[in-house]
Amino acid sequence: MKKRSLFTEYFLQHKWEYMLGAVLLTISLALQLMVPLVLEEFTNGIQYATITASDLMELAVYFIWLGLGIFIFRSCGRIYIFRLSRMLERDLRTRLFQHWEKLPAEYYQNQRIGNLMAHAVNDVNVLRQIGMQGVFQMIEAFILITIGIFLMAGTINLYLTLLVFIPLPALTYLAYRFRIKIRMHSTKVQEAIGTLTSRVQEFCTGIRVIKTYVQEQEEMKKFMKENDQNIKANQQLIRANSLFTSLSQGIVGLSYLLSIVFGSILVMRGTITLGEFVAFNTYLSLLISPIENLGKVINLFQQGKAADQRLSEVLATEPTIKDEKDVIPVMELTGDIDIKNLSFKYPNSPLEALHNINLSIKKGTSLGIVGKIGSGKSTLVNLLLRLYNPPKGTIFINQYDIRKLPLHVLRSSIGYVPQTNFLFSSTIQDNIAFDPKDYQTKYVFRAARQAEVYADIQGFAEGFQTALGERGLSLSGGQRQRVSIARALIKNSPILIFDDSLSAVDAKTEERILYTLKAEMKEKTSIMISHRISTIQHADQIIVMNKGQIVEQGTHETLLRKNGIYKNMYVQQSNEMVLETSNERKIRIKKWGNEHR
Numbered sequence: 001m002k003k004r005s006l007f008t009e010y011f012l013q014h015k016w017e018y019m020l021g022a023v024l025l026t027i028s029l030a031l032q033l034m035v036p037l038v039l040e041e042f043t044n045g046i047q048y049a050t051i052t053a054s055d056l057m058e059l060a061v062y063f064i065w066l067g068l069g070i071f072i073f074r075s076c077g078r079i080y081i082f083r084l085s086r087m088l089e090r091d092l093r094t095r096l097f098q099h100w101e102k103l104p105a106e107y108y109q110n111q112r113i114g115n116l117m118a119h120a121v122n123d124v125n126v127l128r129q130i131g132m133q134g135v136f137q138m139i140e141a142f143i144l145i146t147i148g149i150f151l152m153a154g155t156i157n158l159y160l161t162l163l164v165f166i167p168l169p170a171l172t173y174l175a176y177r178f179r180i181k182i183r184m185h186s187t188k189v190q191e192a193i194g195t196l197t198s199r200v201q202e203f204c205t206g207i208r209v210i211k212t213y214v215q216e217q218e219e220m221k222k223f224m225k226e227n228d229q230n231i232k233a234n235q236q237l238i239r240a241n242s243l244f245t246s247l248s249q250g251i252v253g254l255s256y257l258l259s260i261v262f263g264s265i266l267v268m269r270g271t272i273t274l275g276e277f278v279a280f281n282t283y284l285s286l287l288i289s290p291i292e293n294l295g296k297v298i299n300l301f302q303q304g305k306a307a308d309q310r311l312s313e314v315l316a317t318e319p320t321i322k323d324e325k326d327v328i329p330v331m332e333l334t335g336d337i338d339i340k341n342l343s344f345k346y347p348n349s350p351l352e353a354l355h356n357i358n359l360s361i362k363k364g365t366s367l368g369i370v371g372k373i374g375s376g377k378s379t380l381v382n383l384l385l386r387l388y389n390p391p392k393g394t395i396f397i398n399q400y401d402i403r404k405l406p407l408h409v410l411r412s413s414i415g416y417v418p419q420t421n422f423l424f425s426s427t428i429q430d431n432i433a434f435d436p437k438d439y440q441t442k443y444v445f446r447a448a449r450q451a452e453v454y455a456d457i458q459g460f461a462e463g464f465q466t467a468l469g470e471r472g473l474s475l476s477g478g479q480r481q482r483v484s485i486a487r488a489l490i491k492n493s494p495i496l497i498f499d500d501s502l503s504a505v506d507a508k509t510e511e512r513i514l515y516t517l518k519a520e521m522k523e524k525t526s527i528m529i530s531h532r533i534s535t536i537q538h539a540d541q542i543i544v545m546n547k548g549q550i551v552e553q554g555t556h557e558t559l560l561r562k563n564g565i566y567k568n569m570y571v572q573q574s575n576e577m578v579l580e581t582s583n584e585r586k587i588r589i590k591k592w593g594n595e596h597r
């Protein structure tokens with residue numbers, strides 16, 4: 001069965017409410033169609049001098065009542081239909097957001113933020129417009145045109161009506177011809193807006209890099225090029241729209257001309273009365289706007305079809321990472337991790353990021369991971385968190401294949417500090433207590449103390465209530481990292497993962513954090529990735545990764561005895577430390593000398 005469009009789906013769900021709106025509007029239109037009849041009587045009365053002063057008064061009162069009726073029913077119908085469309089807009093955005101939340105990180109890697117914004121803003125707006133102007137004008141056009149033509153042909157003159165309506169099929173033809181063109185241009189406009197939004201977003205997030213690499217001119221050139229493309233796409237759409245509107249107006253004008261010329265002849269011949277001629281032209285003027293709008297509505301529906309298609313495609317994207325059908329209803333995990341023969345390729349990559357990984361991390365023990373850049377350390381963690389799906393039967397927690405665990409149980413059992421520390425535009429407290437559970441302030445303070453960031457935060461004028469800008473830019477790299485650590489610690493989860501999470505703090509702070517964490521981690525399973533040996537040297541077991549494989553495994557002491565990659569890294573880093581310390585000492589002595597000169 002063909003899938004219904006999003007708009008049809010919504011329309012059918014609310015059909016009775018739409019019906020009520022349509023009834024209110026129809027009453028107002030019926031009253032509008034009575035105006036020419038009153039005018040006809042009035043004009044004939046004047047022509048044949050049969051009208052009296054009291055008739056005039058009566059007519060005036062009648063007109064006022066008609067006007068009032070038209071106003072009340074039209075406004076109510078309009079408010080009703082427009083309210084439904086605003087609800088459609090709200091529901092659609094909520095549905096889109098809910099769906100986006102289900103899609104895996106991988107989906108966002110392949111999307112431009114501008115395109116996603118265009119879906120959420122422009123596409124939804126087009127569908128809202130269909131629900132507003134589209135439905136409203138469709139009802140108006142249908143009622144006025146059908147009943148209007150019936151009244152003109154049936155009560156005034158069939159031939160004049162036929163003559164006046166001869167040019168109108170051309171309008172349908174035009175709408176058909178312009179349909180594809182306008183849809184194509186509207187898609188281009190959407191894409192151009194998407195590209196521009198992405199450019200601005202990238203500019204804002206990358207502003208420091210742009211400035212330090214003096215790339216303002218280059219960025220401006222790219223922006224101007226895309227801005228011009230946006231204008232060009234809009235101009236093409238405007239041209240197509242204006243040509244369509246002008247041609248349709250010309251056709252309507254021709255109908256009007258035919259009505260005046262041939263209507264006057266019929267009056268002069270006495271075939272119709274002057275009152276009927278006035279009524280005929282009033283009907284026509286009532287019909288002109290709906291006939292014009294019909295063209296616009298057809299266009300709007302075309303744009304809506306494209307927007308509907310785009311939104312439907314997004315909503316049809318299957319979340320690849322979700323609870324499997326054979327999910328085991330586990331409520332809690334304690335933290336024994338087993339990895340068996342794990343090999344993994346990223347979906348869009350032909351190369352293996354991990355090859356035949358075998359590991360066992362018992363509850364309450366720690367694992368340190370070191371290795372070169374790109375050796376697969378973060379990939380291992382991504383799979384444990386199911387940010388990507390590991391092959392079935394490769395990763396187990398408490399003997400359960402993680403592919404069979406409920407996602408929310410798996411993820412809420414892991415306190416994770418990612419490599420890139422994203423903080424939300426909110427207070428520091430909210431950033432730390434970022435969990436479905438409600439935490440009392442004392443727990444936020446405790447986590448901040450454990451992460452060695454408490455003193456820094458208390459140093460801010462507003463303490464834990466300090467609002468952070470987008471991406472927490474008001475904090476230093478080290479502070480951001482420690483706030484992220486506090487966010488992971490507050491969860492008090494059985495598994496803790498730190499992905500190079502102490503890289504931005506100095507050696508002394510690192511030492512203090514590790515000391516605090518040691519007590520915290522006693523009952524937990526912890527995985528710590530680092531480029532610094534000092535961060536992981538006290539782990540119960542350490543693995544060295546290279547090209548997606550575990551190449552060395554053991555404790556700090558056993559690995560040093562192996563004289564392999566680990567030993568080399570250790571020696572190199574120790575030498576660097578000595579050099580750093582002696583440089584620091586030299587700087588301190590120089591500084592002291594300067595101060596005491």
Ligand SMILES: Nc1ncnc2c1ncn2[C@@H]1O[C@H](COP(=O)(O)OP(=O)(O)OP(=O)(O)O)[C@@H](O)[C@H]1O
Binds near residue numbers: 371374
């Ligand atoms: N989303 C992805 N899609 C395709 N390939 C990826 C993706 N993420 C990582 N890779 C590739 O997988 C391999 C392992 O990457 P990974 O990020 O796990 O390395 P890493 O050891 O954590 O590196 P680093 O120390 O720089 O964090 C690399 O070759 C990388 O290019």
